Amino acid sequence: MAHLQEVTIAPETIDRFAALIVEERVTGAKAVAERLSQRLEGRVVWNVNSTARGGGVAEMLPSLLAYVRGAGIDCRWLVMEGTPDFFRVTKRVHHALHGSVGEGMPLDEAARAIYDQVSQDNAIELQALVRPRDVVILHDPQTAGLIPHMMRAGAIVVWRCHVGQDDPDEESDRGWAFLAPYLENVPATVFSREAYIPACCDRGRSVIIPPSIDPFSAKNQDMDEATVRAILVHTGLVEGPPGEGSPTFLHRDGTPGRVDRQADVIRHGRAPSWNTPLVVQVSRWDWLKDPAGVMEGFAQKVEETAASGAELVLAGPNVTAVADDPEGATVLNEVSALWRGLPQNDRDKIHLALLPMADIAENAAIVNALQRHAAVVVQKSMKEGFGLTVTEAMWKARPIVASAVGGIQDQIEDGVHGLLLKEAGDLSAFGSLVGRLLEDRAYAEQIGQNARKRALESYLGVRHLLQYAELIERLDG
Numbered sequence: 001m002a003h004l005q006e007v008t009i010a011p012e013t014i015d016r017f018a019a020l021i022v023e024e025r026v027t028g029a030k031a032v033a034e035r036l037s038q039r040l041e042g043r044v045v046w047n048v049n050s051t052a053r054g055g056g057v058a059e060m061l062p063s064l065l066a067y068v069r070g071a072g073i074d075c076r077w078l079v080m081e082g083t084p085d086f087f088r089v090t091k092r093v094h095h096a097l098h099g100s101v102g103e104g105m106p107l108d109e110a111a112r113a114i115y116d117q118v119s120q121d122n123a124i125e126l127q128a129l130v131r132p133r134d135v136v137i138l139h140d141p142q143t144a145g146l147i148p149h150m151m152r153a154g155a156i157v158v159w160r161c162h163v164g165q166d167d168p169d170e171e172s173d174r175g176w177a178f179l180a181p182y183l184e185n186v187p188a189t190v191f192s193r194e195a196y197i198p199a200c201c202d203r204g205r206s207v208i209i210p211p212s213i214d215p216f217s218a219k220n221q222d223m224d225e226a227t228v229r230a231i232l233v234h235t236g237l238v239e240g241p242p243g244e245g246s247p248t249f250l251h252r253d254g255t256p257g258r259v260d261r262q263a264d265v266i267r268h269g270r271a272p273s274w275n276t277p278l279v280v281q282v283s284r285w286d287w288l289k290d291p292a293g294v295m296e297g298f299a300q301k302v303e304e305t306a307a308s309g310a311e312l313v314l315a316g317p318n319v320t321a322v323a324d325d326p327e328g329a330t331v332l333n334e335v336s337a338l339w340r341g342l343p344q345n346d347r348d349k350i351h352l353a354l355l356p357m358a359d360i361a362e363n364a365a366i367v368n369a370l371q372r373h374a375a376v377v378v379q380k381s382m383k384e385g386f387g388l389t390v391t392e393a394m395w396k397a398r399p400i401v402a403s404a405v406g407g408i409q410d411q412i413e414d415g416v417h418g419l420l421l422k423e424a425g426d427l428s429a430f431g432s433l434v435g436r437l438l439e440d441r442a443y444a445e446q447i448g449q450n451a452r453k454r455a456l457e458s459y460l461g462v463r464h465l466l467q468y469a470e471l472i473e474r475l476d477g
């Protein structure tokens with residue numbers, strides 16, 4: 001029997017956006033929310049995914065849902081439970097949708113049986129909660145098996161897929177063939193970009209909603225330099241002294257928080273000094289984020305440029321913590337083995353940081369500080385549905401080098417809001433682009449300012465919530 005976990009969400013008012021965007025956008029959003037609240041009349045909007053921590057979906061849901069709850073709509077978040085075998089299957093599907101074989105297990109009848117059993121176990125619990133005409137938004141491949149169950153329960157079902165790739169191939173076809181039976185009659189599917197709508201999903205029933213960030217979360221809230229320094233020194237990511245600040249932040253509801261835990265850092269020698277320019281990539285430990293390529297590209301190229309004082313921080317979650325990501329530990333082990341094989345001079349400048357995950361807000365505040373302190377943020381993904389880390393860095397006005405893959409191509413216009421790496425595997429070009437931003441600080445500053453403006457205009461939660469409201473109204477009509 002599965003155990004659905006409910007994650008509690010404290011309500012938050014959308015009024016706070018008035019500090020960032022024009023008043024009419026805020027009042028417009030409030031009017032839409034009010035209309036939706038009246039229409040739903042006590043019905044619940046359920047969101048279901050497969051992890052409460054780690055990765056883009058777990059990042060986005062709490063902040064979006066907080067504003068929905070603040071608007072008087074009963075919106076809830078449930079996390080489904082799965083077995084290790086289930087998550088091996090879903091990770092395999094996830095890789096397939098990105099055109100990659102992952103660890104290569106067959107997506108055969110045995111895999112389907114595992115998937116169906118866990119879906120059914122979770123559906124039994126879900127059915128006890130969901131009433132007819134409730135809205136159920138299911139996120140990602142892990143939840144697709146719940147679609148037929150929820151439709152039978154009379155809910156208005158939306159399936160949202162946060163992953164995808166631009167050009168279908170044999171592997172992505174295999175992934176979609178696995179999911180297709182569950183998607184047959186779903187009233188609406190949501191994708192992050194047009195090119196991700198697969199052949200098995202009706203275009204007329206598909207909607208494009210790019211992800212967003214919450215500017216007030218611990219991850220993205222303003223943070224002065226003294227606090228950044230205090231947090232980075234306290235966690236061991238930067239060498240002391242900590243300066244005058246304290247390692248504090250605000251929770252989304254305004255209550256104070258403090259960074260207490262330290263990062264486990266795999267390094268040789270000392271932490272970077274406060275004045276050392278840092279190249280930073282923050283990601284789950286996943287080969288699609290190409291941590292090995294980032295290290296190699298940095299070691300090969302950046303060091304030989306005039307910007308050789310820079311050091312690299314590859315930061316990711318403490319791997320035991322991300323429930324639906326069973327490969328994380330393996331990838332980290334292999335990345336650290338590669339790191340150990342580097343010449344000592346390179347090892348001295350490359351730090352693998354495992355960020356504490358026990359307290360999500362604390363983890364977020366550390367990521368915030370690290371991204372703000374970065375001289376250059378990189379996201380050298382081989383595939384990317386939509387890079388939340390890219391938007392996070394844009395919001396912080398950081399100059400970025402990111403691969404021209406998937407949603408990143410929508411997020412960044414090359415040379416305007418960041419520099420795009422045309423071939424994700426081109427280590428030499430990667431090193432040159434990073435070197436260019438490290439050397440030409442005026443150019444880097446301009447790119448960072450453009451990025452901030454774009455994040456403000458296009459990637460905040462208000463836009464996201466309005467798109468959801470429109471979709472729900474349409475489906476309910």
Ligand code: UDP
Nearest residue numbers: 055056059283284316317355386387388389
């Ligand atoms: N993240 C985090 N701590 C970590 C590593 C990643 O909070 O140690 C966050 C990161 O800041 C971002 C999300 O996880 O908000 C990753 O989302 P993205 O879309 O970049 O990639 P995904 O993991 O969904 O493939």
